[in-house]
Amino acid sequence: xxxxxxxELVTRAFALYNQTLLDIDRKVILRAWYDMLExxxxxxxxxxxxxxxxxxxxxxxxxxxxxxxINTHNKVGEAPPPLAAxxxxxxxxxxxxxxxxxxMGLHPCLVKTMELLGDTVYQLHNTTDQINFIKxxxxxxxxxxxxxxxxx
Numbered sequence: 001x002x003x004x005x006x007x008e009l010v011t012r013a014f015a016l017y018n019q020t021l022l023d024i025d026r027k028v029i030l031r032a033w034y035d036m037l038e039x040x041x042x043x044x045x046x047x048x049x050x051x052x053x054x055x056x057x058x059x060x061x062x063x064x065x066x067x068x069x070i071n072t073h074n075k076v077g078e079a080p081p082p083l084a085a086x087x088x089x090x091x092x093x094x095x096x097x098x099x100x101x102x103x104m105g106l107h108p109c110l111v112k113t114m115e116l117l118g119d120t121v122y123q124l125h126n127t128t129d130q131i132n133f134i135k136x137x138x139x140x141x142x143x144x145x146x147x148x149x150x151x152x
Contacts, residue, residue: 005042006034013049017059036062039151040069048072067149074148079109079141082134089114089133093122109144113137 001009010033014021021029037045048068052060060068071077080088088110095102106114113136114121124133 001034001038001040001042001045003030003034006030006037009033009037009042009046009049012046013053013059016049016053019059033062036066036151040066044073045069063149070149076108076148079107079144082137082141085110085113085137086130086133089121089124093124096122109137109140112140112144116140 007030010030011021013019045065048065049060052064052068079085085107088106092102092106113133116136117124117133124130
Protein backbone atom coordinates (compact mmCIF):
# COMPACT_ATOMS: atom_id res chain seq x y z
CA UNK A 1 0.00 0.00 0.00
CA UNK A 2 1.36 3.40 -0.90
CA UNK A 3 1.33 6.36 1.45
CA UNK A 4 -1.35 8.05 -0.64
CA UNK A 5 -3.55 4.95 -0.48
CA UNK A 6 -2.99 4.72 3.25
CA UNK A 7 -3.98 8.34 3.69
CA GLU A 8 -7.20 7.61 1.80
CA LEU A 9 -7.84 4.57 4.01
CA VAL A 10 -7.28 6.54 7.22
CA THR A 11 -9.46 9.39 5.97
CA ARG A 12 -12.16 6.88 5.09
CA ALA A 13 -11.92 5.23 8.52
CA PHE A 14 -12.31 8.56 10.28
CA ALA A 15 -15.25 9.47 8.01
CA LEU A 16 -17.00 6.13 8.58
CA TYR A 17 -16.91 6.73 12.32
CA ASN A 18 -17.69 10.48 12.20
CA GLN A 19 -14.31 11.30 13.69
CA THR A 20 -12.16 14.32 12.93
CA LEU A 21 -8.56 13.78 11.92
CA LEU A 22 -6.93 16.89 13.32
CA ASP A 23 -4.03 18.38 11.39
CA ILE A 24 -1.92 18.42 14.55
CA ASP A 25 -2.29 14.61 14.87
CA ARG A 26 -2.37 13.74 11.17
CA LYS A 27 1.34 13.00 10.68
CA VAL A 28 1.65 10.80 13.77
CA ILE A 29 -1.55 8.88 13.00
CA LEU A 30 -0.59 8.30 9.37
CA ARG A 31 2.87 7.07 10.42
CA ALA A 32 1.40 4.62 12.95
CA TRP A 33 -1.13 3.27 10.46
CA TYR A 34 1.49 3.04 7.71
CA ASP A 35 3.91 1.14 9.95
CA MET A 36 1.19 -1.42 10.65
CA LEU A 37 -0.44 -1.72 7.22
CA GLU A 38 2.18 -0.88 4.57
CA UNK A 39 2.65 -4.48 3.40
CA UNK A 40 -1.10 -5.09 2.87
CA UNK A 41 -2.89 -4.43 -0.45
CA UNK A 42 -5.07 -1.31 -0.44
CA UNK A 43 -8.26 -2.62 -2.06
CA UNK A 44 -8.54 -5.67 0.15
CA UNK A 45 -7.68 -3.72 3.29
CA UNK A 46 -10.36 -1.18 2.36
CA UNK A 47 -12.89 -4.06 2.17
CA UNK A 48 -11.79 -5.22 5.62
CA UNK A 49 -12.37 -1.67 6.92
CA UNK A 50 -15.83 -1.52 5.36
CA UNK A 51 -16.74 -4.94 6.77
CA UNK A 52 -15.55 -3.82 10.20
CA UNK A 53 -17.59 -0.62 9.96
CA UNK A 54 -20.69 -2.62 9.05
CA UNK A 55 -20.63 -4.61 12.30
CA UNK A 56 -18.70 -2.60 14.88
CA UNK A 57 -19.64 0.72 16.44
CA UNK A 58 -15.98 1.26 17.40
CA UNK A 59 -13.33 2.61 15.07
CA UNK A 60 -10.66 -0.01 14.36
CA UNK A 61 -7.06 0.40 15.35
CA UNK A 62 -4.56 -0.41 12.59
CA UNK A 63 -3.72 -3.68 14.35
CA UNK A 64 -7.40 -4.67 14.22
CA UNK A 65 -7.38 -4.23 10.45
CA UNK A 66 -4.12 -6.16 10.11
CA UNK A 67 -5.45 -9.11 12.09
CA UNK A 68 -8.78 -9.07 10.24
CA UNK A 69 -7.04 -8.98 6.85
CA ILE A 70 -4.69 -11.84 7.73
CA ASN A 71 -7.52 -13.91 9.23
CA THR A 72 -9.59 -13.57 6.04
CA HIS A 73 -6.63 -14.72 3.93
CA ASN A 74 -5.41 -17.53 6.16
CA LYS A 75 -6.99 -20.96 6.49
CA VAL A 76 -6.01 -21.14 10.16
CA GLY A 77 -8.33 -19.00 12.24
CA GLU A 78 -7.91 -17.54 15.66
CA ALA A 79 -6.82 -19.89 18.40
CA PRO A 80 -9.66 -20.96 20.69
CA PRO A 81 -9.72 -19.34 24.14
CA PRO A 82 -7.77 -21.32 26.77
CA LEU A 83 -10.82 -22.85 28.47
CA ALA A 84 -12.29 -23.90 25.12
CA ALA A 85 -8.95 -25.52 24.24
CA UNK A 86 -8.99 -27.32 27.61
CA UNK A 87 -12.54 -28.56 26.93
CA UNK A 88 -11.47 -29.78 23.48
CA UNK A 89 -8.51 -31.60 25.04
CA UNK A 90 -10.76 -33.27 27.63
CA UNK A 91 -13.04 -34.37 24.77
CA UNK A 92 -10.05 -35.83 22.95
CA UNK A 93 -8.96 -37.66 26.10
CA UNK A 94 -12.45 -39.17 26.52
CA UNK A 95 -12.45 -40.32 22.89
CA UNK A 96 -9.00 -41.87 23.23
CA UNK A 97 -9.86 -43.59 26.52
CA UNK A 98 -13.07 -45.04 25.09
CA UNK A 99 -11.25 -46.51 22.11
CA UNK A 100 -12.88 -44.18 19.59
CA UNK A 101 -10.76 -42.36 17.02
CA UNK A 102 -9.67 -38.90 18.04
CA UNK A 103 -10.73 -35.89 15.97
CA MET A 104 -8.42 -34.56 13.31
CA GLY A 105 -8.34 -30.92 12.29
CA LEU A 106 -7.52 -29.48 15.70
CA HIS A 107 -6.16 -25.94 15.82
CA PRO A 108 -2.33 -25.90 15.45
CA CYS A 109 -1.95 -24.21 18.85
CA LEU A 110 -3.74 -27.07 20.56
CA VAL A 111 -1.73 -29.65 18.63
CA LYS A 112 1.56 -27.91 19.53
CA THR A 113 0.55 -27.71 23.20
CA MET A 114 -0.27 -31.42 23.18
CA GLU A 115 3.12 -32.15 21.62
CA LEU A 116 4.90 -30.04 24.24
CA LEU A 117 3.10 -31.84 27.06
CA GLY A 118 4.11 -35.19 25.58
CA ASP A 119 2.63 -38.58 26.42
CA THR A 120 1.19 -37.33 29.69
CA VAL A 121 -1.32 -35.17 27.80
CA TYR A 122 -3.89 -38.00 27.76
CA GLN A 123 -3.73 -38.32 31.55
CA LEU A 124 -4.60 -34.71 32.39
CA HIS A 125 -7.80 -34.25 34.35
CA ASN A 126 -7.61 -32.10 37.49
CA THR A 127 -7.38 -28.38 38.25
CA THR A 128 -3.59 -28.39 38.57
CA ASP A 129 -3.35 -30.10 35.18
CA GLN A 130 -5.72 -27.50 33.77
CA ILE A 131 -3.61 -24.62 35.11
CA ASN A 132 -0.42 -26.11 33.66
CA PHE A 133 -2.12 -26.82 30.33
CA ILE A 134 -3.46 -23.26 30.10
CA LYS A 135 -0.08 -21.76 30.96
CA UNK A 136 1.60 -23.79 28.19
CA UNK A 137 -1.26 -23.15 25.76
CA UNK A 138 -1.17 -19.37 26.29
CA UNK A 139 2.56 -19.33 25.54
CA UNK A 140 2.00 -21.34 22.35
CA UNK A 141 -0.81 -18.99 21.28
CA UNK A 142 1.39 -15.95 21.90
CA UNK A 143 4.16 -17.38 19.72
CA UNK A 144 1.60 -18.36 17.06
CA UNK A 145 0.14 -14.84 16.97
CA UNK A 146 3.56 -13.20 16.83
CA UNK A 147 4.42 -15.33 13.83
CA UNK A 148 1.03 -15.01 12.15
CA UNK A 149 0.66 -11.23 12.44
CA UNK A 150 4.28 -10.15 12.09
CA UNK A 151 5.05 -7.27 9.81
CA UNK A 152 6.95 -8.40 6.75
